[in-house]
Each structure stands twice: as C-alpha cells, then as structure tokens.
Amino acid sequence: MPISGKATTAMPVGLGAQISDFFSKLLNTADWPPRWHCGTWTDFHGWLYILSDVTIWASYFAIPVFLIRMLTKRTDIPFPKMIWIFIAFIVLCGTTHLVDAIIFWWPAYRLSALIRFFTAVVSAVAVYALYRVMPLILSLRTINELEREIKERKQAxxxxxxxxxxxxxxxxxxxxxxxxxxxxxxxxxxxxxxxxxxxxxxxxxxxxxxxxxxxxxxxxxxxxxxxxxxTYIAPESLSFDDVLNKVLEVLEPEIQGTDAKVNLNFKADSVLFPRLYMESILLNLLSNAIKYRNEDKIPDISLSTFKDDAGHVVLECSDNGLGIDLNLHSKKIFGLYKTFHVHKEAHGVGLFLIKTQVESQGGTISVESIEGEGTTFRIVFA
CATH class of the missing domain: 1.10.287 (Helix Hairpins)
Structure with missing residues (x-):
C-alpha cells in the first residue's frame, strides 16, 4: 500500500515486463519506506529483530569457515561435495538474515527476494543431494563398530x-x-x-x-x-638388461638347443629389488618356458616391463608353451612341489620360490594361461 503523500508508480502488466522491471530496479528502493517507518516499531522490538538477524548472519558465516577449514585440512572426509552444498546453503541463509536487518534502513526488497530465490534453489538441491547420499551415510560404521573391528583384528x-x-x-x-x-x-x-x-x-x-x-x-x-x-635382503636399483644378460649366459645351452626366441621390450628400464632374487626369478621363468615348451613349436618367449596406472613397475613373461589348466590348478599353481606336466626335471619348486621372493618385497604375482597355447606370468613390484 503506497504511503500517503508519495506518488504512485504505474505497475508493469505482463510477466516479461515485470521481470524486466524487477532486475532493472534491483537496487532501487524508491517503492518502499525503510522498515523503521513501515508499521509501528518500538526501539526494543526493532533492535531485538535487528540484533537477532545480525547474530544469525554472523553465525551462519562462521560455520562455513570452520567447514572449509575442515575440508582443506582433512581430505579423507566422506561426501565432500555434500558439505560444499551445505556451505552454500548456510551462506545464503545467513545472507537473507543480513539483508533483512539492513532493510530497516535500506529497503532493498527486490534484492532480498532474489537472494531468497537463490536460497530456495540451493535448499532444494541440498534436500535432493541428502536424499541421494542417505543410504551411504546410514551404511557408515559407527566409532564403536570400528573400535570393535580394530580390536578383533588385533586379536587375530x-x-x-x-x-x-x-x-x-x-x-x-x-x-x-x-x-x-x-x-x-x-x-x-x-x-x-x-x-x-x-x-x-x-x-x-x-x-x-x-x-x-x-x-x-x-x-x-x-x-x-x-x-x-x-632374511631381509635390501633392494637395490637394478637394470633389467644387466640382470637378464647374466641369466641368458646361464641358459645359453638350453636356448641354442631348442632354437628358442627371447623377445625383449623393457619400457621400464630399472626397478628397486634384490639382485639375487631378480636373477632367480628370471632364471626360473625362462627355464620353465623352455622346459615346458610345445614340441611342435619353436619356443617364443617375450619379456616386457612397463609401469601401471599406479606407477608400479610390472614384469611380464609370456610363452607359447604347453600352458596350464587353470580350472584344475589355479589354487595350487604356486604351491611347493606342485607340477603340471610330466618332465624329468620337474620339481615343483621354481614357482613357489618366485612367489616367495616377490612377496618378501611386497610385490604380487599372477598368471594367465590357456592349455596348449601358452602362459603369461605378471609380477607387480612394490
């Protein structure tokens, strides 16, 4: 209702005109009096309202400061995106209270409405985000559950x-x-x-x-x-070429006697590993590839190294030999004295020693094989 004695401004009729008028006069306060002059306010009532709004605003701005500090100091906090949404929600809520207090002197009702609209949008987004993550939040273990699990693990x-x-x-x-x-x-x-x-x-x-x-x-x-x-053996920086050359000298009679081909592709030149173990691993892998060759084929052995996505050096040894029936032997392939083909020199010790040596340095070994086609061993160094 216009104030007595103040000229009445013609209101835009269409919605588009109203929106245009709204943003063109966003900071224009000529259409309203300050809140002190709107209605009957006592000093006590007015300042109670103002100080309450200012206190709420100050608190609403302090909370995000602590949340942001928490997010920057602890990167392991779950659901960080959810926390950022709530930070935006809290800041906007605080801003509505600040503007509400300022309106007692500066009646920027259009600005207040726009800020409330943004607050409404972010509030709806926060509700939806909370709905989406609620099952994950409820699935998180409590401190008591974690303490009990830690205790059980220590006992085990x-x-x-x-x-x-x-x-x-x-x-x-x-x-x-x-x-x-x-x-x-x-x-x-x-x-x-x-x-x-x-x-x-x-x-x-x-x-x-x-x-x-x-x-x-x-x-x-x-x-x-x-x-x-x-026994702990300190690792050292090894060149795959250097170690392999020594192993190939040892296996030269077997390689020449079978016309075996050894293909090399060392994309990772070196690794931190005990030399004694590396020589043993390469010797066992290559000798097995020759020993368990397919008599109808010339042994074709490939040794390659590279770095995986995690930055670990990986060694792969592939052959075109007899292969292993993993459906039958997968659980015992690295067991002591486990053999998979008849051979006079088969003792079932080589793969067991390879696994033991690799795991003693924190690495892992896996195998892929197709019976009659060949085998690939993959070693991931720690």
Whole structure:
C-alpha cells in the first residue's frame, strides 16, 4: 500500500515486463519506506529483530569457515561435495538474515527476494543431494563398530603371530632333525661299495641312494624357503638388461638347443629389488618356458616391463608353451612341489620360490594361461 503523500508508480502488466522491471530496479528502493517507518516499531522490538538477524548472519558465516577449514585440512572426509552444498546453503541463509536487518534502513526488497530465490534453489538441491547420499551415510560404521573391528583384528593378528612363531620353531626343529638323519643315511650309503653287492641288493641300494638324494634336495628347498621369508635382503636399483644378460649366459645351452626366441621390450628400464632374487626369478621363468615348451613349436618367449596406472613397475613373461589348466590348478599353481606336466626335471619348486621372493618385497604375482597355447606370468613390484 503506497504511503500517503508519495506518488504512485504505474505497475508493469505482463510477466516479461515485470521481470524486466524487477532486475532493472534491483537496487532501487524508491517503492518502499525503510522498515523503521513501515508499521509501528518500538526501539526494543526493532533492535531485538535487528540484533537477532545480525547474530544469525554472523553465525551462519562462521560455520562455513570452520567447514572449509575442515575440508582443506582433512581430505579423507566422506561426501565432500555434500558439505560444499551445505556451505552454500548456510551462506545464503545467513545472507537473507543480513539483508533483512539492513532493510530497516535500506529497503532493498527486490534484492532480498532474489537472494531468497537463490536460497530456495540451493535448499532444494541440498534436500535432493541428502536424499541421494542417505543410504551411504546410514551404511557408515559407527566409532564403536570400528573400535570393535580394530580390536578383533588385533586379536587375530596376535593369534596369527603366535601360530607363525610356533610353525617357524616347528619347521626349524623338523628340518634340523631330519637333516641329521638324512646326513647319516648319506654317510652310510657313501661307505657302501656298490660293486660288492649282488644284483638285487645293488638295485635296492640304488633306490636308497636316490631317496637319500631327493630327501636332501627337499631339505635344501625347505631351508631356502625359510631363509627367504626370514632374511631381509635390501633392494637395490637394478637394470633389467644387466640382470637378464647374466641369466641368458646361464641358459645359453638350453636356448641354442631348442632354437628358442627371447623377445625383449623393457619400457621400464630399472626397478628397486634384490639382485639375487631378480636373477632367480628370471632364471626360473625362462627355464620353465623352455622346459615346458610345445614340441611342435619353436619356443617364443617375450619379456616386457612397463609401469601401471599406479606407477608400479610390472614384469611380464609370456610363452607359447604347453600352458596350464587353470580350472584344475589355479589354487595350487604356486604351491611347493606342485607340477603340471610330466618332465624329468620337474620339481615343483621354481614357482613357489618366485612367489616367495616377490612377496618378501611386497610385490604380487599372477598368471594367465590357456592349455596348449601358452602362459603369461605378471609380477607387480612394490
């Protein structure tokens, strides 16, 4: 209602004209008196209103400051986008209260309406966003649940550590005791002269000698596995070319004897890893690729290195050999004394040692294979 004595301004009729008039006069306050002069305000009532609005505005602006500081200091806080939406919502709500207080002197009702519109839009967005993330929020574990889980994990780790220590002690004792008996058997067989035995005893003696030799090999493998798991070997910067050249020298007779092709593609030139382990890994991978070759094909072996998306160096060894039936052997492929093809030199130790050496340095090994077509081993270094 216009104030008595003040000229009445003609109102735009169409919606488009009203919108144009609204924005063209956004900061124009000529159409309204200050709120102090609109109605009957006592000083107490007016200042109670003003100070309350200003306090709300100050608080609404302080809360986002703390939230922004929290987001910048702790990047692991869940749902950061949701928090930013609420920061915008709180700032706009505070602004409506500030403008409401200012209107007592400066009646910018159009500006107030526009700010309230923005607040309404952001409020609706906040409601929708909260609706979307509510299932995720409700699925978060409570502090009590996390503390209970941590306690259970610690208890499990303690039990596992105790079991590991017991197993290690048992393995040492077993290895030591069997080694003594094995050494005695080897010593006794060395004292026997086979040519003095008759044919039947000579055959039996030969079997005893083989069993004794195999037992010693088994104990050596067991001791090596224990040594790898218990002994820390400091990694060093290795050149794949340097290590491979040494391994190829060792395998030169096998490579020439089978006309094997070894293709190299080292996109990652080096890696931080113990030299002794790397030589053993490459030797086992290449010798297995030659040993378990397809007799109808010339061995075609590929060694490649590269960096994955996480920046880890990856080594891949592929061949066109016999392959492995993963449906049958996938769970035991890296087990000790596990063999998958008949071969006189198959002992089932190489893959077990590779896995043990890789994991001792925090890496992982995986395999892909198609029976009759070939196998690919992938090692991801830590």
């Amino acid at each position: 780790e303690e039990k596992l550590s105790q079991s590991h220590q017991q197993l290690k002690a048992f393995t040492h004792i077993l290895s030591h005791n069997i080694r003594n008996h094995s050494s005695n058997i080897s010593l006794l067989t060395s004292l026997v002269e086979p040519e003095q035995l008759d044919e039947s005893n000579a055959e039996l003696f030969d079997k005893i000698t083989k069993v004794s030799r195999n037992l010693n090999h088994t104990l050596d493998d067991l001791a090596q596995a224990i040594r790898i798991r218990e």
